[in-house]
Amino acid sequence: MLKICITGGPGAGKSSIMSLLENILQDRGFHVCIVPETPTELILTGIKPGDCISMIDFQEFVLDKQLAKEKLYEKMADYCDPDKLVIFYDRGVLDCLAYVDRDIMEKMLQERNLTFSEVMDYYDAVFHLVTAADGAEEFYVWNDPSKEDVGNNAARSESPEEAIVKDKKTLEAWIGHSHLRVFDNSTDFSGKVDRVVEEVFNLLGEPLPKKIERKFLIEKPTQEDINNMGCSSASNIIQTYLVKKDENVERRVRQKGNKEEGFTFYYTEKRDVSNVERIEKEYKITPDEYVAYLSEADTSLHQISKVRYCFIYKNQYFELDSYSFSEEYALLEIKINDIDEEVELPPFIKLVKDVTGDKNYRNSSIAKNLSF
Structure with missing residues (x-):
């Protein structure tokens, strides 16, 4: 403790x-x-x-x-x-x-x-x-x-x-x-x-979170594959994108958790620094604040519903997002310190393509039509 x-x-x-x-x-x-x-x-x-x-x-x-x-x-x-x-x-x-x-x-x-x-x-x-x-x-x-x-x-x-x-x-x-x-x-x-x-x-005594994001489109793992990952956590997430007040700043609210364990709520703003690095500010908010923010939802975008699985492979920390709308694909992310740093994917991951820096694979873009 x-x-x-x-x-x-x-x-x-x-x-x-x-x-x-x-x-x-x-x-x-x-x-x-x-x-x-x-x-x-x-x-x-x-x-x-x-x-x-x-x-x-x-x-x-x-x-x-x-x-x-x-x-x-x-x-x-x-x-x-x-x-x-x-x-x-x-x-x-x-x-x-x-x-x-x-x-x-x-x-x-x-x-x-x-x-x-x-x-x-x-x-x-x-x-x-x-x-x-x-x-x-x-x-x-x-x-x-x-x-x-x-x-x-x-x-x-x-x-x-x-x-x-x-x-x-x-x-x-x-x-x-x-x-x-x-x-x-x-x-x-x-x-x-x-x-x-x-x-x-x-x-x-934990390895530090990394700053630069690599992202991969992969074939959606089976539940057996997921169970074999040795996940440290699995979270249900619902993201709602809000109307922009600044064209360069992405705004969203997020619900994380489930009925059994309870929910937490977050407000997030993201601004691009480069294709692979973004400045992110995130705040925990109350349920009432979450409901109030929902009134600012961008109605041109769908809500994103996904399960995030976090696991470590060869001292690399991965986040796998499994989306409710797709039975075929999922997204795998890892944060690193250097864009040239080598990333070794787990053997059970079936890579479709590297989508690092591709804005089409951001959640805010996926929310436009709920497809990859």
């Missing part, structure tokens, strides 16, 4: 990065739990510092709820393979130090028979994501009382200046942890994401 605290200043990209990590790790066969940010939960349900609740009293609420959630999620190891369990905490216990003095926090912990070192050692790693207000100011969104738009977090009331102060206090709270890593805004957000993903995979 790997427990990682994702912390940092307001508007640092924690939610987006955890959503991406969840998607990548689930495809690798990991069970991922994301523990939501406690202060935001409390504020949105009406418990917030103000006239009747002081900041110290509010942090007492936060601490009790956070400790209870951590005990709850740690029990997940009893229900699944602990070697395949990753828990991301959206902020941890010591984040309270950004709002109360250290002596007050120490007293709060003592009342619960805890020490700073015990709380710090609870997490295998702490990732501090620097607020966008510090180095990427144009991307910092907050609930500015002078504007109607509350951005992506109605509970975020910190101005950019306040966000930077909170960011530094939060970082100071975790100094001393044996695996504290800081991810600043020295690159664009995509680069920031890549650095976080690399650190997670290093901790897991």
